[in-house]
Amino acid sequence: MSKINWYKYSAPVTFYGLAGKMFPGFAILSAILFAIGLYISFFVAPTDATQGDAYRIIFIHVPAAWMSMFIYVVMAAYAGIGLAFNTRLSAMMAQALAPTGALFCFIALFTGSFWGKPMWGAWWVWDARLTSQLILFFLYVGFISLQAAIDDPRRSDRAGALIALVGVINVPIIYFSVKWWNTLHQGASISLTKAPSMAHTMLLGMLIMALACWMYTIAVALYRVRLIILERERNSTWVSDLMKEMK
Amino acid sequence: MNWGSFSAFLHMGGYAFYVWSSFGLSFALLAFELVQLSLRKRTLLKRLGQIQKLNEHRGNK
Numbered sequence: 001m002s003k004i005n006w007y008k009y010s011a012p013v014t015f016y017g018l019a020g021k022m023f024p025g026f027a028i029l030s031a032i033l034f035a036i037g038l039y040i041s042f043f044v045a046p047t048d049a050t051q052g053d054a055y056r057i058i059f060i061h062v063p064a065a066w067m068s069m070f071i072y073v074v075m076a077a078y079a080g081i082g083l084a085f086n087t088r089l090s091a092m093m094a095q096a097l098a099p100t101g102a103l104f105c106f107i108a109l110f111t112g113s114f115w116g117k118p119m120w121g122a123w124w125v126w127d128a129r130l131t132s133q134l135i136l137f138f139l140y141v142g143f144i145s146l147q148a149a150i151d152d153p154r155r156s157d158r159a160g161a162l163i164a165l166v167g168v169i170n171v172p173i174i175y176f177s178v179k180w181w182n183t184l185h186q187g188a189s190i191s192l193t194k195a196p197s198m199a200h201t202m203l204l205g206m207l208i209m210a211l212a213c214w215m216y217t218i219a220v221a222l223y224r225v226r227l228i229i230l231e232r233e234r235n236s237t238w239v240s241d242l243m244k245e246m247k
Numbered sequence: 248m249n250w251g252s253f254s255a256f257l258h259m260g261g262y263a264f265y266v267w268s269s270f271g272l273s274f275a276l277l278a279f280e281l282v283q284l285s286l287r288k289r290t291l292l293k294r295l296g297q298i299q300k301l302n303e304h305r306g307n308k
Contacts, residue, residue, distance in 0.1 A: 042249070042256070043249060043250075045249075046249065047249060047260060052260045052261065052262060053259045053260035053261075053262050053266060054259075054260075054262035054265055054266060056259070056262075056266050057265065057266060057269045057270075060269055060270055060273050061269070064273065099280070100280065103276055103277070103280055106276070107272075107273045107276060110269070110272065111269040111272075111273060114265045114266075114268050114269045115265065115269070117265060118262055118265050216277065220280065220281070220284065223284055223288075224284060227284070227287055227288055227291055230291055230295065231291060234294075234295055234298060239295065240298075240299055240302065243295050243296060243298075243299045244299070246292075
């Protein structure tokens with residue numbers, strides 16, 4: 001078995017090139033999956049018997065909500081690794097994921113609102129699911145602004161990692177909130193133990209949209225981490241060599 | 248196919264405002280993120296170019 005030199009790929013200079021090579025593939029995949037996903041969402045999936053066509057918001061709402069939680073966990077893991085092993089690249093990855101996570105969290109919140117208004121008659125209720133999701137948004141904003149407020153990158157990485165790790169406790173709270181408390185929000189549409197409570201085409205559309213969001217997130221995070229690497233390594237010789245080549 | 252006509256598609260069974268606002272705003276935000284990233288790249292490369300020039304200038308002296 002050949003040994004992969006992980007240290008090589010954890011060096012920002014190597015990862016800069018690698019991320020540049022991976023970006024186009026994920027970007028194209030994301031565009032294709034969004035096209036298929038949107039087609040299924042509007043033209044293949046049937047109108048819901050009880051919620052009419054308003055339910056179609058699910059195709060963006062649920063993937064965005066999943067992403068907001070997944071990205072937070074991945075971000076916290078990267079931040080934690082950075083904190084424990086002092087690896088620069090993992091802290092940069094955490095920083096690269098945060099804005100996209102915040103974006104999906106915001107999308108989940110307002111699409112939920114636009115769904116809640118016609119179905120529940122209210123834009124917002126202080127329900128356990130909605131409130132914990134709002135807290136997730138504040139955690140993202142806190143992480144981003146804390147990192148931006150501290151000039152020294154090492155110190156800002158450490159401070160960011162602490163808020164990210166402490167905030168992880170909120171993710172299972174969001175996920176199980178619909179079970180633990182009596183909420184207005186409906187239960188999970190998909191679980192590992194039960195058959196999904198929705199039509200196959202609806203489920204398929206939702207999964208493809210979720211996959212599209214995944215590819216989008218990976219592409220954007222790779223793009224952003226390259227910029228962060230360049231910013232942080234601006235005084236190194238490899239960056240100045242790169243700039244010479246680009247001229 | 249779910250829709251008899253294009254106007255029926257736009258009408259979304261009476262939920263046009265909610266459905267189109269959700270999808271429109273979501274994709275507008277994703278597009279905004281992409282634009283913001285490419286602007287950030289442009290400013291960064293400009294700044295790095297200036298640093299480069301400055302260093303070469305110092306090196307020549």
